[in-house]
Amino acid sequence: MNHEKKTPLIRLAKRDGMEGWKIWCIRCGAVLFALLLGALVMGLVGANPFTAYGAMVSGALGKKSAIRQTVKIAVPLLGCALAIAPCFKMRFWNIGAEGQITAGAIAASYFALFWADRLPAPVLLTVMGVAGAVGGGFWALIPAFFKARWNTNETLFTLMMNYIVIGVVQWLQGGPWEGRKGSQIIPQFDEAACLPRVFGIHCGWIIVLVLVVFMHIYMNYTKHGYEISVIGDSVNTARYAGMNVGWVMMRTMFLSGAISGIVGFIVASGANNTLYDGVAGGVGFTSITVAWLSQLNAFAMVGISVLLAVLSKGAETLQTRMAVPASISDIITGILLFCMLGCEFFIHYRLIFRKKKEARNG
Amino acid sequence: MGNFMNLFIALIIAAITYGTPLLFGTLGETLTEKSGNLNLGVEGIMFMGGALGLGGVFYYEKAAGAGANGLVAVVIGVLCAFLAGVLASLIFSFLTITLRANQNVTGLALSIFGTGVGQFAGEYMRVRENGYISIGNHLKTFFQNSPFPDVLQKIPVVGGVLFGNSVFFYLGLMLAAGMFFFLNRTRTGLYLRSVGESPATADAAGIAVERYKYLATVIGGGISAVGGMVYIMTIAGCVWNHEGLSGVGWLAVALVIFCMWRPLSAIWGSVLFGALMILYLRLVLPFIPTQIYKILPYVVTVVVLIVSSMRNNKEKQPPASLGLAYFREDR
Numbered sequence: 001m002n003h004e005k006k007t008p009l010i011r012l013a014k015r016d017g018m019e020g021w022k023i024w025c026i027r028c029g030a031v032l033f034a035l036l037l038g039a040l041v042m043g044l045v046g047a048n049p050f051t052a053y054g055a056m057v058s059g060a061l062g063k064k065s066a067i068r069q070t071v072k073i074a075v076p077l078l079g080c081a082l083a084i085a086p087c088f089k090m091r092f093w094n095i096g097a098e099g100q101i102t103a104g105a106i107a108a109s110y111f112a113l114f115w116a117d118r119l120p121a122p123v124l125l126t127v128m129g130v131a132g133a134v135g136g137g138f139w140a141l142i143p144a145f146f147k148a149r150w151n152t153n154e155t156l157f158t159l160m161m162n163y164i165v166i167g168v169v170q171w172l173q174g175g176p177w178e179g180r181k182g183s184q185i186i187p188q189f190d191e192a193a194c195l196p197r198v199f200g201i202h203c204g205w206i207i208v209l210v211l212v213v214f215m216h217i218y219m220n221y222t223k224h225g226y227e228i229s230v231i232g233d234s235v236n237t238a239r240y241a242g243m244n245v246g247w248v249m250m251r252t253m254f255l256s257g258a259i260s261g262i263v264g265f266i267v268a269s270g271a272n273n274t275l276y277d278g279v280a281g282g283v284g285f286t287s288i289t290v291a292w293l294s295q296l297n298a299f300a301m302v303g304i305s306v307l308l309a310v311l312s313k314g315a316e317t318l319q320t321r322m323a324v325p326a327s328i329s330d331i332i333t334g335i336l337l338f339c340m341l342g343c344e345f346f347i348h349y350r351l352i353f354r355k356k357k358e359a360r361n362g
Numbered sequence: 363m364g365n366f367m368n369l370f371i372a373l374i375i376a377a378i379t380y381g382t383p384l385l386f387g388t389l390g391e392t393l394t395e396k397s398g399n400l401n402l403g404v405e406g407i408m409f410m411g412g413a414l415g416l417g418g419v420f421y422y423e424k425a426a427g428a429g430a431n432g433l434v435a436v437v438i439g440v441l442c443a444f445l446a447g448v449l450a451s452l453i454f455s456f457l458t459i460t461l462r463a464n465q466n467v468t469g470l471a472l473s474i475f476g477t478g479v480g481q482f483a484g485e486y487m488r489v490r491e492n493g494y495i496s497i498g499n500h501l502k503t504f505f506q507n508s509p510f511p512d513v514l515q516k517i518p519v520v521g522g523v524l525f526g527n528s529v530f531f532y533l534g535l536m537l538a539a540g541m542f543f544f545l546n547r548t549r550t551g552l553y554l555r556s557v558g559e560s561p562a563t564a565d566a567a568g569i570a571v572e573r574y575k576y577l578a579t580v581i582g583g584g585i586s587a588v589g590g591m592v593y594i595m596t597i598a599g600c601v602w603n604h605e606g607l608s609g610v611g612w613l614a615v616a617l618v619i620f621c622m623w624r625p626l627s628a629i630w631g632s633v634l635f636g637a638l639m640i641l642y643l644r645l646v647l648p649f650i651p652t653q654i655y656k657i658l659p660y661v662v663t664v665v666v667l668i669v670s671s672m673r674n675n676k677e678k679q680p681p682a683s684l685g686l687a688y689f690r691e692d693r
Binding site: 014095146155163164168170330331333344 | 400402406453456457460461462463464466467468470471472473474475476477478479481482485486489609612615616619651652653654656657660661663664667668671672674680684685691
């Protein structure tokens with residue numbers, strides 16, 4: 001008799017797998033919903049949402065120079081998302097990409113500042129790239145080592161490592177690497193230490209696109225990628241199969257840090273032509289959401305990082321044209337992330353509402 | 363000697379001032395993490411609390427004019443900030459608990475969203491009010507001065523340290539004591555801790571895991587947000603200052619680890635971190651660059667994290683299911 005009351009109003013059931021087109025419908029729906037919410041926010045502050053979105057799109061993609069700026073924003077996001085993907089696949093929550101970018105940028109900057117007059121440009125840039133990779137890799141290896149050896153919580157460890165290395169840059173800026181005394185600024189790199197431009201944008205975009213292909217192959221078609229996914233599914237299974245889990249963790253983290261470090265090199269050498277404490281500028285955090293939203297799929301990351309870059313560049317235009325503070329891009333990005341994170345639930349689960357008839361019969 | 367003593371006392375008082383926002387941030391996050399939810403959105407939550415708390419007090423003062431009551435203003439500030447935090451962590455809870463999204467990613471998204479909202483609200487108010495948001499001196503004193511009479515504050519040596527701080531420090535002390543009592547001496551607190559340690563066991567024992575997680579996260583978020591408001595109203599001088607506020611939330615996350623998830627340790631921990639935040643202004647040592655002071659809190663936290671994992675002491679560990687999702691059906 002009480003059965004009817006005990007059946008919850010909504011039950012959940014796991015879906016066995018949805019058709020591809022339906023999944024994409026849900027995801028696109030989530031994006032639209034997010035844009036709608038964003039329009040609501042704009043309406044609240046008295047901006048016409050249509051003109052506002054129009055201004056954002058034209059500001060981000062309207063002119064050649066605007067597109068270049070947008071790509072410049074997307075490059076580090078994409079590169080860093082690629083770096084994070086293997087860690088997250090392994091369920092190793094590396095949220096220290098911010099610091100690994102910075103560590104890579106420091107290592108690359110060392111050569112840019114002190115070896116520029118001794119090496120020819122191509123060699124110098126190669127050395128800088130390698131130094132960036134090694135710098136970022138070692139910075140990432142520290143938490144990985146402690147995780148592998150003593151199971152130290154990696155989320156909190158990597159998070160703390162960010163601020164330590166950013167503090168080191170601040171020290172370099174005000175101390176040993178300071179340009180003019182009292183300026184707190186590291187001097188601009190020599191011409192030879194700046195990445196050459198291709199189509200008007202520093203050639204970091206080519207490096208990152210190569211990395212997309214590399215990561216796709218690495219994650220899906222190599223033994224390393226296989227080990228990573230087994231550990232992600234079940235550490236015990238991996239151990240039973242004879243994998244050295246600690247070793248794989250350290251190796252993967254080194255790779256992840258190395259790619260972040262290369263991104264740091266690209267940003268310092270290509271975009272800023274110098275090193276400062278904002279070299280990562282939140283990219284390490286935003287790219288985590290990029291990686292996760294693309295389901296760790298390297299090609300999907302391209303789309304999502306471009307989307308976020310358009311939002312952030314567009315918001316700058318919004319500020320100059322309509323006097324809406326540029327921080328609205330963070331709000332819309334946040335809403336977008338929330339909606340896309342939430343929509344995955346409807347892809348994986350089915351809601352079953354309580355039916356009167358079913359309850360009576362049961 | 364007396365001179366040195368005075369300097370030292372001045373340092374402690376400044377450390378308490380800088381530690382108070384951290385104390386709230388840490389206590390809130392401790393409560394959240396005790397339920398097994400790792401909310402990395404504290405930075406965003408504190409931004410929202412700071413901006414909306416300031417906004418609440420500003421518009422209250424504007425509405426009430428000269429008759430504005432200091433006590434009411436403080437209550438409004440706390441309430442506005444608390445509500446902002448509740449709202450922010452409600453988003454987090456809904457996504458991670460009901461919709462089962464990944465906690466790390468959702469927390470970071472909340473950080474992005476919250477800092478955006480805080481900055482947007484702060485700037486928007488500034489533009490709307492023609493350039494400057496500020497609270498009158500009359501109300502400011504209620505936020506920044508000690509609630510105790512002068513006589514107590516004038517007690518030599520200890521008077522300033524014990525009775526000379528802003529009202530929020532004393533509120534924080536009470537909150538810390540209350541939270542200690544709640545977590546360690548009440549049944550509900552025990553249930554909450556069991557949810558954070560082993561949700562499956564708690565569920566089997568008939569504890570409503572989801573409800574506990576929701577409530578702890580939402581209330582914890584509210585408390586953290588008050589910390590943002592305290593920063594803006596005391597240290598930043600009742601003016602929106604996003605540069606000053608940035609990083610405080612992450613420091614609070616670090617402090618939770620440093621204190622090993624114990625509310626009472628958060629009191630001295632936050633004063634210590636507060637001291638580290640300002641030490642570079644007060645104690646300039648040759649050979650030690652000032653910037654290195656700023657990374658000390660994080661270095662210390664990392665060391666604590668490593669040592670605690672090496673010693674593997676059961677009493678001093680993160681909640682066992684911290685950051686992990688719990689879905690009954692997954693078993």
